[in-house]
Amino acid sequence: MPKKFDDNWKRNSVTGCHNWKGRMTATGHGRFEVEGVWQFSHVIAWERNLGVLLKERQGIEHTCENPACVNTDHMIIRDLVVHTDSA
Numbered sequence: 001m002p003k004k005f006d007d008n009w010k011r012n013s014v015t016g017c018h019n020w021k022g023r024m025t026a027t028g029h030g031r032f033e034v035e036g037v038w039q040f041s042h043v044i045a046w047e048r049n050l051g052v053l054l055k056e057r058q059g060i061e062h063t064c065e066n067p068a069c070v071n072t073d074h075m076i077i078r079d080l081v082v083h084t085d086s087a
Contacts, residue, residue, distance in 0.1 A: 005032060005044065009070050017064055018045075018071040028067040045070040046077075057081070 008022035008030070020030030020041050030041030042060055047053055049072045054060070057080045064074040 005041075005048070008032065008041070011071075015064060015066070016071060017066050017069040017074060019066070020068045020070055024068065030068055030070060041070050042067075042075060046072055046075055052077075 009018045009020050011018050022041065023031040023038075025031060025040075031038050032041045032044055033039075034044065042062065043054060046060055054077065058077050059080045060075045061078045062069055062074055063076060064071070066074070069075075
């Protein structure tokens, strides 16, 4: 998976975002298939690069405000209730 996943994003030299080029949701979030299950690409990047699994009722906020970004330097974990309220 790592090679194929990394083939699906491209770094923006101005913003530093790692913009997802693969499948996208209607809201602009990347999607990637792992073992037959479609997942959000930013969650995969977070868990793979940082080794930290999201707990129940947690979500990832893009500090760059770019839902297609998979750069973990541009993400923070938020309580799901707080995260959805801040949108």
